[in-house]
Amino acid sequence: MKRYEHFEHEADIGVRGIGGTCAEAFEQAALALTAVVTDPAKINLVEKIELACVAPDVELLLPDWLNALIYEMSVRHMLFGRYKVEIAGGKLTGAAWGETVDIARHRPAVEPKGATYTGLSVRNDAGLWVAECVVDV
Amino acid sequence: MNLSSFERINEFEWRLPATGAMRVAAVIFADEALLNAMDDKVREQAANVAMLPGIVRASYVMPDAHWGYGFPIGGVAAFDPAQGGVVSAGGVGFDISCGVRCLHTALKTADLDARKGALADALARAIPAGVGSTSNLRLSGNEMDAMLKGGARWAVEQGHGERADLERIEEDGCMQGAAPDEVSEHAKQRQRDEMGTLGSGNHYLEVQRVVEIFDERIASAFGVAVDDIVVSIHCGSRGLGHQIGTEFLRQMAVNASRHNIVLPDRELACAPIESDTGRRYLGAMRAAINCALANRQILTRQVREVFAEIFPQARLPLLYDVSHNTCKIEEHEVDGKTRRLYVHRKGATRAFGPGHPDIPPALRAAGQPVLIGGSMGTASYILAGTARGMALAFGSACHGAGRAMSRHEAMRRWHGRQVMDELAARGILIRSPSWRGVAEEAPGAYKDVGAVVNAADLAGLARKVAKLAPLICIKG
Numbered sequence: 056m057k058r059y060e061h062f063e064h065e066a067d068i069g070v071r072g073i074g075g076t077c078a079e080a081f082e083q084a085a086l087a088l089t090a091v092v093t094d095p096a097k098i099n100l101v102e103k104i105e106l107a108c109v110a111p112d113v114e115l116l117l118p119d120w121l122n123a124l125i126y127e128m129s130v131r132h133m134l135f136g137r138y139k140v141e142i143a144g145g146k147l148t149g150a151a152w153g154e155t156v157d158i159a160r161h162r163p164a165v166e167p168k169g170a171t172y173t174g175l176s177v178r179n180d181a182g183l184w185v186a187e188c189v190v191d192v
Numbered sequence: 193m194n195l196s197s198f199e200r201i202n203e204f205e206w207r208l209p210a211t212g213a214m215r216v217a218a219v220i221f222a223d224e225a226l227l228n229a230m231d232d233k234v235r236e237q238a239a240n241v242a243m244l245p246g247i248v249r250a251s252y253v254m255p256d257a258h259w260g261y262g263f264p265i266g267g268v269a270a271f272d273p274a275q276g277g278v279v280s281a282g283g284v285g286f287d288i289s290c291g292v293r294c295l296h297t298a299l300k301t302a303d304l305d306a307r308k309g310a311l312a313d314a315l316a317r318a319i320p321a322g323v324g325s326t327s328n329l330r331l332s333g334n335e336m337d338a339m340l341k342g343g344a345r346w347a348v349e350q351g352h353g354e355r356a357d358l359e360r361i362e363e364d365g366c367m368q369g370a371a372p373d374e375v376s377e378h379a380k381q382r383q384r385d386e387m388g389t390l391g392s393g394n395h396y397l398e399v400q401r402v403v404e405i406f407d408e409r410i411a412s413a414f415g416v417a418v419d420d421i422v423v424s425i426h427c428g429s430r431g432l433g434h435q436i437g438t439e440f441l442r443q444m445a446v447n448a449s450r451h452n453i454v455l456p457d458r459e460l461a462c463a464p465i466e467s468d469t470g471r472r473y474l475g476a477m478r479a480a481i482n483c484a485l486a487n488r489q490i491l492t493r494q495v496r497e498v499f500a501e502i503f504p505q506a507r508l509p510l511l512y513d514v515s516h517n518t519c520k521i522e523e524h525e526v527d528g529k530t531r532r533l534y535v536h537r538k539g540a541t542r543a544f545g546p547g548h549p550d551i552p553p554a555l556r557a558a559g560q561p562v563l564i565g566g567s568m569g570t571a572s573y574i575l576a577g578t579a580r581g582m583a584l585a586f587g588s589a590c591h592g593a594g595r596a597m598s599r600h601e602a603m604r605r606w607h608g609r610q611v612m613d614e615l616a617a618r619g620i621l622i623r624s625p626s627w628r629g630v631a632e633e634a635p636g637a638y639k640d641v642g643a644v645v646n647a648a649d650l651a652g653l654a655r656k657v658a659k660l661a662p663l664i665c666i667k668g
Contacts, residue, residue, distance in 0.1 A: 063598040065231055065259040092323060111446060122438050129382050129431050132324045156324030163323030164628035165599070166392040166668075168286040168434040172445060172458040173261045191261065191286045191434075192393050192599070 056183070059087035062174070064189045069174050070121070071187035077113060077177065078140040080184035081120055081147070085138040088121055088170075091190060092128075093161040098136030100152035109146045114177045117186050120147055121170035132156050134163070165192045193230040204651035205584075207250075208235065213456065214242040220253040221585065221651040226643060229596070233259035234266075240456040241269050245464070246277025248526055248533055252585040254540050255647035256594030256639060261285070262459035265539035268588040270524065272533055273465040278453070279473055280462035281444050283536035285517040286437035288477055289484035290395075290428030292563040293361075293513035294574065295492065297499065297506050299421040301401050304663065307502055308621065312664040314498045315397065316623035319491065321668040322392050323626070326385040329490065336380050339387070340372040343482030344513075347489035353496075357489065359552040360510040362542065365489070367482050371475025375432065376439055379476075382431030383483065388490035392626075392668035394592075394633060395427040396565075397491070399664035400572060406656040410576045413558035414511060416658050423499075423508065424572060424660070425491050426565045428517065429484035436480050440473045465534055474519070481518060488513060511574075512561035516541045516591035524586050535586050543577035543589035543654045551577075562654045564645055565592045567638035568622065568630070568667060569615045572660040573645045580652035589654035593641035602637035603628065611635075615665075624667035633667065 057079050062069035068091055072084030089095045106123050110116040120140070128134065135153035142148075156163060168191040175188040198206040198220070206227060208218040218238035220227065234257050241263055242251040248270045257266030262282030271277030304311070320327050331339060339346045344365030345358055358365035390397060402420040405411045416422070429436075444461035448454075451464055463469035492510070499506040519536045526533075544551055544560040551560045559576035566572045570593065581587055608627025611634045615622055624630050649656040 061600055063600060065233075065598060066265055066595045068599050115442070115446070119442070125438075126378060126382065126435065129434075130384070132326070158322065158324060158625050162626050162628060163392070164626050164632060166323045169438040169441075171261045171286075172441070172461070175458065189261070 057083055059083040059090065061087060061090070062187065064174065067189055067192050069187060069189045071185065074184050077184045078142045080186035081117065081140045081142065082138040084117060084186045085121065085124055088124060088167060088190060089135055091167055091192060092163045092165065093134060095136045097161055098134050099154045100137050101154045103150055103152050105150050107146065107148045114175055116147055117177050118170040118172060118175065118188055120149060121190065124151060125167050125169060127151065134161060167192050193227055193232050193235055195227060204647055208239060210242060214239055216242050216247050216250045218242050218251040218253065220257070221647065221653055222255040223647050226255055226647055230257060231259045234264045237262065237264040238267065240460055241267060243456050244278055244460065244462060245453060246271045246275040248272050252588065254588065254590040256590040256592055256644045258594045260538060262457055262461065263538040266590065266594060267538045268536065268540045268585050270533040270535045270586050271465065272531060277465050277534060278462035279465050279470045279519055279534055280460060280536060281437055281440040281473060282459045282461050283538050284477055284519050285538050286434045287428040287517055288433035288437060288480035289515040290517045291484060291488065291513060291515035292424055292426045292565050293488050293492065294511040294563050295423040295495065295508045296415060296511055297421045297423060297508055299503060299506050301419050301421060303503065304421050308663060311399065311502050312621040312623050314502060315664065315666050318494050318498045319390055319397055319666050320388065321390040321625065321666055325389050327388040329387045330385060331387060337372040339486050340375060340479035340482050341370050342366055343485035344489040347486040352490045352493040357510045361485060361513040362515055365485055367478045369475065370478040370482050372479050374472045374476040375436060375479050379432045379435035382435045386430040387487060388494060389430060390491065390666065390668050391427050391430055392629060395668050396568065397666040398424045398662045400424055400660040400662050402658050403661045404659040406658065410558045410655065410657045413555060414561055414574065414657060416574065422511065422660060423495055424563065424565065425488055427487060427491070429480040430487060432483045433480040436476045440476065443469055477519060481515065484515065512563060514541050514563050522586065537588055539591050540588045541591045542587060543581050544587045545577045545579040545582045559655070562589050564590060564641065566641040567593050567635050568633050568665050569620055569635035569662060570638065570641055573641065573656065574658040574660065575645065575648065575654035576657050578652060578655050581654055584652055590644050590648045593638040593644055595637060596639045597637050599632040602632050602634050606631045606634040620662050621664045622667060630667060
């Protein structure tokens with residue numbers, strides 16, 4: 056049931072996470088973000104980082120979560136292949152597992168600059184949670 | 193794009209009259225073929241920009257426009273603080289002061305031929321490019337602040353170039369009004385080891401050949417002739433600019449209602465120029481402009497070192513450096529009066545006409561050089577600002593080819609290896625750490641840059657001067 060996919064944007068790329076809960080959709084959206092850069096299956100899960108964010112609504116929480124990950128990817132030079140998210144009362148607590156970028160092995164395609172509010176939507180579609188937005192690369 | 197709601201002013205100027213919440217009209221400069229190929233989202237976004245408080249004259253769209261975030265990419269809009277005008281983080285974009293600079297080399301094509309491969313390899317070794325690449329430069333807290341305040345001027349003082357470079361950069365290489373204190377620790381942290389790196393995506397460093405001159409007089413003033421070898425660098429403010437864009441976009445979106453601003457689209461997040469958020473953003477954004485100018489200056493020093501080793505006779509003075517994601521205070525004539533406006537250019541190049549005091553003296557009579565990057569494997573162009581362009585769109589022109597399809601679609605159609613082999617067969621050497629990145633940036637994924645530049649020329653926004661063809665491309 057849970058999965059991630061990309062959707063079209065003329066200049067950049069949309070990330071979409073789908074899951075049984077809102078938190079699961081956020082985890083899958085983060086995998087979609089990783090997949091913009093490289094195949095998540097190529098990433099060894101050797102290091103865990105933890106992070107948290109708070110937003111006025113669950114929709115703004117999605118770009119906040121993805122931007123927190125973009126920041127960690129950038130300053131730690133890491134890629135993440137697994138995510139765990141809990142959401143309660145407008146607060147997200149998350150963990151990401153991954154490793155330092157290995158250019159020869161990961162062949163990273165492009166660096167995400169930021170998650171945007173374009174195409175931003177967090178919704179429950181007939182029992183399935185969908186979390187999506189466009190990422191500037 | 194559906195053109196039924198537009199008035200055709202002439203072949204290259206199309207006007208969407210102000211309706212509903214639009215305060216001014218939207219004007220697109222393009223020919224019918226380019227317009228037909230544009231996404232309907234461009235019209236919607238141009239109309240949304242026309243709804244923002246304090247917008248002056250019109251919401252303008254350049255011929256290379258495509259669907260962006262809030263503002264279309266290729267959007268130009270000026271705001272008057274005296275009329276409640278706003279500054280918009282989305283109207284500048286994430287890659288603040290992304291731009292192009294072009295260097296002469298004093299070499300001709302024949303000088304390059306025998307050592308082209310060696311030059312490509314040496315540049316690929318010297319220029320950090322692609323995801324996760326870092327430079328050896330580390331700035332302390334004080335050095336970071338000095339860089340954010342001083343821009344390319346700081347870089348030259350640190351030994352990354354010559355004083356003569358500075359007058360060939362917008363703002364003489366140093367954007368005034370930068371406030372390093374308004375740049376968050378997160379943004380500074382992201383930049384810690386990224387000074388002097390190229391980045392990824394559509395950023396590149398190209399060695400190019402001048403293949404055609406369209407205006408001999410201006411080309412001679414710019415110092416370019418057929419068969420000259422030049423170097424073009426396209427990159428921006430790296431992680432620091434991205435982080436500033438991210439943080440202020442959020443603040444402006446969350447606080448818009450506090451300033452009684454109704455946003456037609458959350459991504460249009462903005463704040464009054466005369467507000468605390470507006471002033472803080474302007475200070476941080478100007479610091480990011482300086483970061484981009486310093487970054488391109490450091491890359492220039494690296495390029496010069498590589499050339500000095502392989503071609504001792506080469507000299508690489510700067511032709512010019514333009515930024516295409518900015519908001520700047522400029523004086524423009526509106527209805528016979530000179531007004532001080534905050535001009536946003538999102539994926540649009542400043543293109544000041546002849547005689548403008550901000551153009552360096554040696555180039556002033558010719559007009560400001562406008563550097564248009566193509567896509568990998570296609571041509572780039574040098575244009576010059578015109579008097580007519582000053583009146584048409586606050587002295588602005590296009591910035592590149594503009595994408596014609598998504599990265600996904602490009603990846604479905606091409607493989608990186610195949611793109612590199614095809615270009616190599618045409619004598620274009622690509623050096624990149626990522627085949628997938630090369631596929632996503634395949635020449636066919638972009639609009640025809642020739643058509644975009646012709647439309648800019650024929651609309652009167654800027655005048656065509658020279659066409660450049662790539663020989664070597666270092667891709668992030």
